Amino acid sequence: MQHTxxxxxxxRLVSSDMAVGEPVPLHCHLTYTAAHPLTVRTLFLSGSHEVADWNVGRQLLTCGMSAPTGSGDIRVFPGGRQEAAETMIRLNGVDLAEQRCSALVAVPTGMLRGFLSVAYQIVPAGCEQLDVAGFLDSVLAGE
Structure with a gap:
């Protein structure tokens, strides 16, 4: 059975506190693993330069495709001119050019939905289990 x-x-980086003008194309590397069943790692790259590396709640991404979701550093909501064509992810506290700023990224909804569909096949909703003791050990060990 597949675990990752x-x-x-x-x-597209639609806007940020640092960028003005046309949207900037980016690559988003999405990773989901059964070892961390509640989150999706989202690594945003411009060429080979890392723009942001965030762990985003799987349910936050799922719900944000159809309705505004989130409060705090990560917000997800439907967007784009064509209905449901894009899902918008707002990240607050991104490090760009050695400054903390906000970034708004447009993600194709169909691609995100397909990725999440596979993630839910790996660990179905409601079946997530956390190794709390292992998590605390890794935090205390500074990992």
Missing amino acids: VTQIIDV
Whole structure:
């Protein structure tokens, strides 16, 4: 049985506190693993330069495709001119050019939905189990 799924999606940096003008194309490396069943690792790259590396709640991404979701550093909501064509992810506290700022990224909804469908096949909703003791050990060990 597969325990990890990864996918690279072409996305757009629509806006940030640092950028003005046309959207910037980025690559988003999505990774989901059964070892961390509640989150999806989202690594945003511009060429070979890392723009942001965040762990985003799987349910947050799922719900955000159809309705505004999230409060705090990560917000996800439907967007784009064509209905449901894009899902918008707002990240607050991104390090760009050695400054903390906000970034708004547009992700193709169909690609995100397909990725999440596979993630839910690996660990169905409601079947997530956490190794709390192992997690605390890794935090205390500074990992």
